[in-house]
Structures are given as C-alpha cells and as structure tokens.
Amino acid sequence: MSIRKINVGIVGLGTVGSGLIEIIEKKKNTFKKLYNLNLAIVGVSAKRKTKKRSFNIKNYIWYQDPLKMLNNPEIDVIVELIGGSDGLALELAEKSLRKGKSFVTANKALVAKHGVKIFELSNRYNSRFSFEASVGGGIPIIRLTQNSMIVGKIKNIYGILNGTCNYILSKMREDNLPFKKALKNAQNLGFAESDPHDDISGNDTAYKLAILSKLVFGFSNKISDIFVEGITNIEEIDIKMASKLGYRIVLLGISNLNNNKVMQRVHPSLVPNNSMIAKVNNELNTIVVDDEFTDKIMIVGKGAGKMPTAASVMSDILNIVDENKKKVFSSKANKSHKLISQNIDKREGKFYIRMGVDDKPGVLADITLFFKKQKISIKSMFQLDNKIKNIVPLVFVTHKVTEKKIKLVLKRISILDIIKTKITLIRIEDM
Ligand SMILES: NC(=O)c1ccc[n+]([C@@H]2O[C@H](COP(=O)([O-])OP(=O)(O)OC[C@H]3O[C@@H](n4cnc5c(N)ncnc54)[C@H](OP(=O)(O)O)[C@@H]3O)[C@@H](O)[C@H]2O)c1
The missing domain is CATH 3.40.50.720 (NAD(P)-binding Rossmann-like Domain)
Structure with missing residues (x-):
C-alpha cells in the first residue's frame, strides 16, 4: 500500500x-x-x-x-x-x-x-x-453522534459541558468554600482563565450546546435562542441545602426535542445524588445522549486541557484521510423538517427556591398560602437556623409546575415587604 x-x-x-x-x-x-x-x-x-x-x-x-x-x-x-x-x-x-x-x-x-x-x-x-475538539475537549462526542453509531432518533442531549464550573461547584461542596474562593483556587490550578467570564456566565456551555443541537437535531439555531444562566448566584447555603435534600448542584446544558420544537437551556440544576451525572466531579465533563432505542448513553472525560484537546484535534487530522464526507450540519438545502426554538417558559419541572424573610411569626404561613393560592404544590420546605440581622432563610421545593407560572408567582412574592433578599431559583432535573 x-x-x-x-x-x-x-x-x-x-x-x-x-x-x-x-x-x-x-x-x-x-x-x-x-x-x-x-x-x-x-x-x-x-x-x-x-x-x-x-x-x-x-x-x-x-x-x-x-x-x-x-x-x-x-x-x-x-x-x-x-x-x-x-x-x-x-x-x-x-x-x-x-x-x-x-x-x-x-x-x-x-x-x-x-x-x-x-x-x-x-x-x-x-x-x-x-471540529471534534470544539465540544467536550477530549470527549469524542461529534463522531459518536455522526458516525451511524446511534441508530434511533435522538430526543435529548445534555451534560456538564464546562470543567471550570464543575470544578468550582465540586470544591464549594467538598471543601465548604464560597464561590469566590473556589474560583480563585480554580484559577491558581489552571482550571479557570484569569478572565473567567465566558465560563462562569454559562456562555461557554451555550456555545457547545448550540453545536450539539445543530448536530443532533439538524437545527439552524442562534446562540440567542438559548436560555443562559451561569453559576455566580450559587451560594454555600444552596450547596448545603441541595445535599440535605439528596441533590447536588451542577451547571447543565440541555437540549430537548419535543414535537418539532427544540428547547435549549443552560442553568445550574439540582440533580439527584444517586444519578450518574452527580458522580462527575471536578474538572470532568460529561455528555448524555438519549435516543429512542438505546436509551441513555453517557460519556465522561476531560473537557479541556492541553493534551486531551490536542488529541481530539489530532484525531480530526487523522480522520481526514479515512472518513467519507459525512452529513455533519444540515444545510438549508437538505433540511427535511422545520424545527423551531421553544422558550424555557414552557419547561415543566420541579424547583428549589430560597429567600430571606423577616423573622416574624406567621411569615412562613403567609408565603405558603401565597403558593397555595396560585396552585403551586410544595413538596418540602425548611426554615434555616442561620439567621443574619433578623433575616431568616427559607427554602421551598416544589412539585412540577411550569417555568412561566413559577416566575410569575416569584415576581409577586419578591415585592412583598417581608421578603428581605433576592430570591434564588434553581431548577431540579430528575435525570
Ligand atoms: N485550552 C483548552 O483547554 C481548550 C479546550 C477546548 C477548545 N479550546 C479552543 O482552542 C482554541 C485555542 O485555545 P488555547 O487555549 O490554545 O488558546 P491560547 O493558549 O490563548 O493560544 C492562542 C494562540 O493563538 C495565537 N494568536 C492569537 N491571535 C493571533 C493572531 N492574530 N494571529 C496569529 N496567531 C494568533 C496566540 O499567539 P501567541 O502564542 O504568540 O500569543 C496563541 O499561540 C480556542 O478556540 C479555544 O476555545 C481550548
């Protein structure tokens, strides 16, 4: 030869x-x-x-x-x-x-x-x-989704797509560190850039999610179609409460296909402690592909770093001579079906909600009643001991409710006199 x-x-x-x-x-x-x-x-x-x-x-x-x-x-x-x-x-x-x-x-x-x-x-x-290395660094996700290895129609693709955020959230949990300290540690160890904005704002995850959605759904999307929320608002108290409730907090990028509508979102999420995704620690990344026949396939690996990323680039160079030209992105000309972007307001799921309230008798009952009136069913609630300046933190976990409804209700609650802090809302994903 x-x-x-x-x-x-x-x-x-x-x-x-x-x-x-x-x-x-x-x-x-x-x-x-x-x-x-x-x-x-x-x-x-x-x-x-x-x-x-x-x-x-x-x-x-x-x-x-x-x-x-x-x-x-x-x-x-x-x-x-x-x-x-x-x-x-x-x-x-x-x-x-x-x-x-x-x-x-x-x-x-x-x-x-x-x-x-x-x-x-x-x-x-x-x-x-x-462009294998553009998503998941050393994880071979592009080839996995493109090379006929997955036969069924992909319904969902999601994962932890940013090692910096995963490292920060892992260290906040394991070492009880505040966000800023965990970020500083990540920077000292080279897991975060000196300007970490793209990572912690969720933008880096959104870029990768946009590529994955384009690939698996043949969807010509724009970054602005993606709902993006970073990790800067996560506090130690949320990490601790999540653990108490049997969850851990991770930054997920999620893209779902439902009836020709694609919902793409990046946000911190509570995932059950016993789920596979909760085991992905530190700077590791993971991507889960959920298709109609195989069910869920999960790959874990280094999502960045000199050698893992360079190895991915190397694999692209080696494959140039071996691979036939694949479909990759669907161009306008051969698009067989029209997919549209779906707003996150249509998401139905559980929520973790934290707020600081006046330390007065009856406040908890008042807020619970507010939720009840709006037909939002509360799964559990906690009044925490660590009161600061007469402000008591309250945590609620809801049953399933639409995003639109919860946002509307929280907007109304946030203007009540008894509410003394910003309201933190974290989505729960039962993976
Ligand atoms: N680092 C990772 O772990 C990782 C993981 C996945 C994907 N990526 C992607 O890989 C790409 C490279 O990342 P990196 O981390 O290797 O970046 P980097 O360390 O900042 O290196 C960038 C390189 O580009 C050169 N450069 C910048 N502007 C240039 C210009 N106008 N003309 C010619 N060269 C120019 C720089 O030159 P000098 O050396 O002379 O300054 C440097 O060599 C980025 O798209 C990044 O998103 C990186």
Whole structure:
C-alpha cells in the first residue's frame, strides 16, 4: 500500500497548538506504521515569533501572516487554534475551504456562530471541515453522534459541558468554600482563565450546546435562542441545602426535542445524588445522549486541557484521510423538517427556591398560602437556623409546575415587604 501524505499548517501555538505539535513530534512514526501516513508540519503561525514555547520553533517554517499559508499548495490541512468567533479564525476557515484545503478547529465560538455557513462552504468546495475538539475537549462526542453509531432518533442531549464550573461547584461542596474562593483556587490550578467570564456566565456551555443541537437535531439555531444562566448566584447555603435534600448542584446544558420544537437551556440544576451525572466531579465533563432505542448513553472525560484537546484535534487530522464526507450540519438545502426554538417558559419541572424573610411569626404561613393560592404544590420546605440581622432563610421545593407560572408567582412574592433578599431559583432535573 502506498504511503499517504498529509501536510499540516498550524495557526495558534498556545495551549492546544503546542500540545498538537508535541503529539505530532512524538507519534509521527507510529502514525506511519499504523496508518501508512506521512504527517508533516509544513508551516506554523502565532502572534509573536519570539515567545518562549515548549518546542523548538526553528524546526518549522514560520508564517508571520497566517493567511499566506493558504498560498502554499503543499499544505493540505489548516488547523486553526487561535479562538474568537469572527476575524482571523473565520477568514481562515472560509479561505482554506475555498482553496480546497481541509479545515480543522477547536474553536467553539466560531463553530457555534458560523458552523452551518462553514459546512456549506466545505460542501461547495468539496473540502473537509472538522471540529471534534470544539465540544467536550477530549470527549469524542461529534463522531459518536455522526458516525451511524446511534441508530434511533435522538430526543435529548445534555451534560456538564464546562470543567471550570464543575470544578468550582465540586470544591464549594467538598471543601465548604464560597464561590469566590473556589474560583480563585480554580484559577491558581489552571482550571479557570484569569478572565473567567465566558465560563462562569454559562456562555461557554451555550456555545457547545448550540453545536450539539445543530448536530443532533439538524437545527439552524442562534446562540440567542438559548436560555443562559451561569453559576455566580450559587451560594454555600444552596450547596448545603441541595445535599440535605439528596441533590447536588451542577451547571447543565440541555437540549430537548419535543414535537418539532427544540428547547435549549443552560442553568445550574439540582440533580439527584444517586444519578450518574452527580458522580462527575471536578474538572470532568460529561455528555448524555438519549435516543429512542438505546436509551441513555453517557460519556465522561476531560473537557479541556492541553493534551486531551490536542488529541481530539489530532484525531480530526487523522480522520481526514479515512472518513467519507459525512452529513455533519444540515444545510438549508437538505433540511427535511422545520424545527423551531421553544422558550424555557414552557419547561415543566420541579424547583428549589430560597429567600430571606423577616423573622416574624406567621411569615412562613403567609408565603405558603401565597403558593397555595396560585396552585403551586410544595413538596418540602425548611426554615434555616442561620439567621443574619433578623433575616431568616427559607427554602421551598416544589412539585412540577411550569417555568412561566413559577416566575410569575416569584415576581409577586419578591415585592412583598417581608421578603428581605433576592430570591434564588434553581431548577431540579430528575435525570
Ligand atoms: N485550552 C483548552 O483547554 C481548550 C479546550 C477546548 C477548545 N479550546 C479552543 O482552542 C482554541 C485555542 O485555545 P488555547 O487555549 O490554545 O488558546 P491560547 O493558549 O490563548 O493560544 C492562542 C494562540 O493563538 C495565537 N494568536 C492569537 N491571535 C493571533 C493572531 N492574530 N494571529 C496569529 N496567531 C494568533 C496566540 O499567539 P501567541 O502564542 O504568540 O500569543 C496563541 O499561540 C480556542 O478556540 C479555544 O476555545 C481550548
């Protein structure tokens, strides 16, 4: 069998880019033996040539302008590891595919925003577009959903898609830490960026969820279709109360298909302590695919980090020569059914509600009566001992009720004189 050749140009030599170079340097000979493949890095590019790197930059041809790589006919694959939903990343994607080069990326922001457009270009120019590392880092979820391994119609896809948030919530629970302290620890250990906004706001999870929804439901969605709530409002008291009630709090990204409507949401959720998802700790990620025949399939792994993410990018490069061109995102032309986005107000489920009230006799009864009048059935309620400045925390757990109704009722309760704090609402997901 003749030796196949892949020449790669790598743009972005940071965490993931340097990991990719290390993998290629270490495994080049193995790939040759195993896959009959000659893999060569024929160009590299980053912002600063003089920056200290974990590999010897002098071994590679440096491009100060990464777009110039596209003029090199020897390069078969452009690997984009810069980041950002637009600008250079998008330009590289479009121009690479137009030139017939394969385009590999780990960039969730780019794929979430422009994935369908880029996929259509790859179809038009018969070039490959792969993005395994953009969701779940080292977890091979894209191939799992695309390679005919799941036969039935997927009804739900959900999971813990952000390692930073999972690490923070794990440490708040295990070490009784307040949010800010747990975040600081995560930053010191390299599990959180110095600017953690995208992670803790839920935006990073929303990007990944948008990609998953597009893939499994063939749904041309916008990030703004997704309900997004981060973890910044979670307090130690909520973590403790959740444990007392038999739950733990995780940040979930959830996408459900129901009667041609797709509801996508990202929010902290109480999940039962004995569920599999509650066992996914620290920086680990998990994705659950729920289809009509297999029921639930759950994969767990490192959702980020230098080597897991670089290994995912590597698998995309290796698969370029092996895989036939797959459907991936459904383009406008071949969309067989019309799906519409469904607002979270239609969600029906249980809720955990916490509020601080005046320490006066009869307050608990007043609020309970309020819920009763609105026909909201309360499963359990607690008045906690840790009173601060005459404010008593109350916790309620509801039976199933629609999101719309609970929000309406809490809006009314929040303006009562006896309510002395912001009301915390966390959704309960019985997985
Ligand atoms: N880190 C992870 O664990 C992880 C996991 C999953 C997905 N991803 C995705 O992978 C991508 C890369 O992430 P990363 O963590 O490796 O980022 P990073 O460490 O910040 O590296 C970014 C790289 O891009 C280069 N760069 C920035 N602007 C550039 C420009 N205008 N022209 C040329 N090069 C430019 C930087 O150059 P200098 O080195 O010269 O500064 C750097 O090498 C992102 O899309 C990210 O979302 C990362």
